[in-house]
Amino acid sequence: xxxxxxxxxxxxxxxxxxxxxxxxxxxxxxxxxxxxxxxxxxxxxxxxxxxxxxxxxxxxxxxxxxxxxxxxxxxxxxxxxxxxxxxxxxxxxxxxxxxxxxxxxxxxxxxxxxxxxxxxxxxxxxxxxxxxxxxxxxxxxxxxxxxxxxxxxxxxxxxxxxxxxxxxxxxxxxxxxxxxxxxxxxxxxxxxxxxxxxxxxxxxxxxxxxxxxxxxxxxxxxxxxxxxxxxxxxxxxxxxxxxxxxxxxxxxxxxxxxxxxxxxxxxxxxx
Numbered sequence: 001x002x003x004x005x006x007x008x009x010x011x012x013x014x015x016x017x018x019x020x021x022x023x024x025x026x027x028x029x030x031x032x033x034x035x036x037x038x039x040x041x042x043x044x045x046x047x048x049x050x051x052x053x054x055x056x057x058x059x060x061x062x063x064x065x066x067x068x069x070x071x072x073x074x075x076x077x078x079x080x081x082x083x084x085x086x087x088x089x090x091x092x093x094x095x096x097x098x099x100x101x102x103x104x105x106x107x108x109x110x111x112x113x114x115x116x117x118x119x120x121x122x123x124x125x126x127x128x129x130x131x132x133x134x135x136x137x138x139x140x141x142x143x144x145x146x147x148x149x150x151x152x153x154x155x156x157x158x159x160x161x162x163x164x165x166x167x168x169x170x171x172x173x174x175x176x177x178x179x180x181x182x183x184x185x186x187x188x189x190x191x192x193x194x195x196x197x198x199x200x201x202x203x204x205x206x207x208x209x210x211x212x213x214x215x216x217x218x219x220x221x222x223x224x225x226x227x228x229x230x231x232x233x234x235x236x237x238x239x240x241x242x243x244x245x246x247x248x249x250x251x252x253x254x255x256x257x258x259x260x261x262x263x264x265x266x267x268x269x270x271x
Contacts (some may be wrong), residue, residue, distance in 0.1 A: 006018040026044040027048075027083070028085065029044040029232060031056075036061055038060060044084070052088050056087050059091040060086070060087065077097075085151045105186070112271075116256065117266075119256035119269055122171065122172055122173035122267070123172065123182070124169070124170040124172050127165070127167060127250065129164075130163075130205075132161045132239065133162055133229075134159040135161075136159070137162075137164065138162055138227065138229045162229050162230070162234065163229060164228070165186070165205050165207060165227075166228070167226050167228065169212075169223060171219065173220060175220060175270075176261060177261055178262045179215070180209065180260070181209070182209075182256050184205075184255075186203060186251070187234050189248070189249050207222070208228075212224055212226070217262055
């Protein structure tokens with residue numbers, strides 16, 4: 001056989017075998033564009049180890065199936081994968097960076113909680129009541145509400161529904177607390193623990209408390225109820241759903257900013 005013809009046949013066979021390898025190699029499979037639906041390549045994904053399949057699904061879900069040109073991609077988190085192999089590599093890198101960020105977030109949270117501990121130790125905050133009330137209940141002193149209602153024509157009463165949350169504040173120290181500045185946030189308890197870097201959300205309710213009612217100091221071991229609501233925001237369907245949630249589904253986060261005692265001593269926290 002002619003040597004040139006033999007070499008030609010060898011090269012053609014090699015090219016065919018290489019093509020078959022490429023077609024059969026699941027890692028070279030192209031990702032569907034602009035969608036998180038992987039059903040079109042599921043047969044190829046089933047040939048991968050479970051961990052690699054998980055990485056591909058995580059990547060496509062996280063990026064929503066988008067692909068950016070390398071020149072336009074964020075170098076810290078490039079969304080450039082076009083094949084299964086590239087998606088796996090990028091998602092592995094993303095996981096590493098997420099874990100590093102989580103460690104730093106935990107360190108910051110520990111420092112913050114340590115700074116807040118002295119303030120939280122002398123002031124206890126408990127969720128007391130959640131309800132949707134007419135706006136006038138927040139704009140009129142409760143002591144005079146019935147009197148006002150009896151004198152004002154019914155049509156003039158402001159019945160706009162407003163979310164109102166009441167908190168029970170307790171002085172757990174041995175000293176009289178003269179005044180406070182306090183932030184309270186209520187969030188929905190997640191079904192499973194979230195990483196700190198994933199836990200930033202607007203929450204269900206937010207309250208800033210500046211001082212006690214009637215500016216009355218709070219004696220040691222005494223409690224006071226504080227109402228909180230935004231009179232400029234009409235209650236939404238989300239607010240109504242929050243009111244109906246079981247209390248065990250809620251997480252209350254307190255951030256005391258300032259606690260001033262009657263003897264002049266002060267505890268203060270600054271973010």
